[in-house]
Amino acid sequence: MLILTCPCCHVTAEETEFHGGGEAHLKRVGPDGAEGDFESYLFMRQNPKGVHLERWRHVYGCGKWFHMARDTATLEVFGSYAAQTLAPPDHIVDAIRKRHPDWQWPAAS
Amino acid sequence: MSEAVTALKNARYDAGIATISEIGPLGMITIRGDLEAAFLRKVINKTVGLERPESGMCNSDGTSAVAWMSPDELLLICPHAQVAEVLSRLLAAFEDTHTLAVDVSGARAAFRIEGTHAREVLAKLAPVDLAPAKFTPGMFRRTRVGQVPAAFWLLEDGAFQVVCFRSVAQYMFDQLKVAAQPGSAVGHFSAP
Numbered sequence: 001m002l003i004l005t006c007p008c009c010h011v012t013a014e015e016t017e018f019h020g021g022g023e024a025h026l027k028r029v030g031p032d033g034a035e036g037d038f039e040s041y042l043f044m045r046q047n048p049k050g051v052h053l054e055r056w057r058h059v060y061g062c063g064k065w066f067h068m069a070r071d072t073a074t075l076e077v078f079g080s081y082a083a084q085t086l087a088p089p090d091h092i093v094d095a096i097r098k099r100h101p102d103w104q105w106p107a108a109s
Numbered sequence: 110m111s112e113a114v115t116a117l118k119n120a121r122y123d124a125g126i127a128t129i130s131e132i133g134p135l136g137m138i139t140i141r142g143d144l145e146a147a148f149l150r151k152v153i154n155k156t157v158g159l160e161r162p163e164s165g166m167c168n169s170d171g172t173s174a175v176a177w178m179s180p181d182e183l184l185l186i187c188p189h190a191q192v193a194e195v196l197s198r199l200l201a202a203f204e205d206t207h208t209l210a211v212d213v214s215g216a217r218a219a220f221r222i223e224g225t226h227a228r229e230v231l232a233k234l235a236p237v238d239l240a241p242a243k244f245t246p247g248m249f250r251r252t253r254v255g256q257v258p259a260a261f262w263l264l265e266d267g268a269f270q271v272v273c274f275r276s277v278a279q280y281m282f283d284q285l286k287v288a289a290q291p292g293s294a295v296g297h298f299s300a301p
């Protein structure tokens with residue numbers, strides 16, 4: 001059971017008040033993209049054992065989408081942050097690196 | 110205009126550890142817009158005489174109420190007979206600002222949970238800490254109750270008001286009855 005805090009309404013609740021929306025920070029491949037890139041954008045997802053950045057929605061609460069960093073193995077939540085963000089903000093990266101000093105965001109490389 | 114009827118004809122259950130009653134019909138208006146805007150506070154205050162609530166709160170004077178639903182949404186509750194007038198006054202005051210108001214009275218059902226075990230009945234169904242020190246009168250929470258979306262606030266100690274979609278009114282009433290059935294006091298917040 002995850003305990004999440006919604007960055008939009010600041011309510012802290014357990015995960016049944018929320019709904020997961022899959023991997024965060026996907027970059028859309030437009031009509032000019034190669035077929036292979038478009039296929040990756042549609043179907044290929046990270047499935048890490050460990051740190052993961054995800055989209056979540058406060059579905060039974062304020063209804064807003066947001067981002068969250070968590071550990072898929074320990075279920076530790078590192079923090080949540082605004083949906084209007086293209087990369088994990090510094091305070092989230094810091095929180096992750098406290099636990100995983102060598103962590104790099106795969107999409108950054 | 111046709112006569113307004115609540116979903117369950119004001120059904121009531123008082124055989125259990127708390128009284129469950131459907132109330133209404135109530136006038137309910139959803140307002141969406143910039144809740145930080147000064148004009149919105151002024152319009153709310155002028156229309157129903159209440160302050161715009163802070164986040165997670167509901168301001169009520171017993172007749173009308175304004176509840177904080179999300180960073181850009183309020184729920185205004187007023188007597189059912191006044192809803193058309195209140196709505197037209199809101200719309201006139203919003204003018205050409207990017208603010209919306211819509212009458213949702215017919216899409217909602219409302220319940221009261223009353224009695225010394227009211228907290229316990231609701232705590233069995235909602236993922237919310239309802240301890241007396243954590244959930245105090247005036248606090249409002251939008252969450253789920255059982256398997257359906259709902260919102261509730263604490264009117265005063267021992268009295269909650271619950272709002273849900275009209276289409277799930279029977280489910281809400283039934284599950285509240287189960288949670289309040291005789292002998293089901295857990296004594297989590299007070300001695301059973």
Ligand SMILES: [Zn+2]
Nearest residue numbers: 006009058062
């Ligand atoms: Zn929220």
